[in-house]
Amino acid sequence: MDLWVVILVGVLALIAGVALGFFIARQYMMSYLKKNPPINEQMLRTMMMQMGQKPSQKKVNQMMKAMNNRIK
Structure with a gap:
């Protein structure tokens, strides 16, 4: 036992x-x-330029805010 x-x-x-x-x-x-965070503004700008988009500050801010909200 x-x-x-x-x-x-x-x-x-x-x-x-x-x-x-x-x-x-x-x-x-x-x-x-x-x-x-795994991605920062500079990385986001580089990705947008590679996709053929012109990264305006407004777009970058919107995408960063969306990613930060998703993390929370």
């Missing part, structure tokens, strides 16, 4: 560790992406 208890506690500890690790990693990545 003692072996089953040890195995059960081990499995429960493993499951709890995996769940806790997932949520900690998720929270860390969300805060990292909020502080360091």
Whole structure:
């Protein structure tokens, strides 16, 4: 009987560790992406120019605002 208890506690500890690790990693990545967004205005201007569009400041601001709203 003692072996089953040890195995059960081990499995429960493993499951709890995996769940806790997932949520900690998720929270860390969300805060990292909020502080360091994957795209900035210069990158957006370059992409628009490559697509053949003339990037006005108004368009760039609109797209940055849309991306920031989507992140939140």
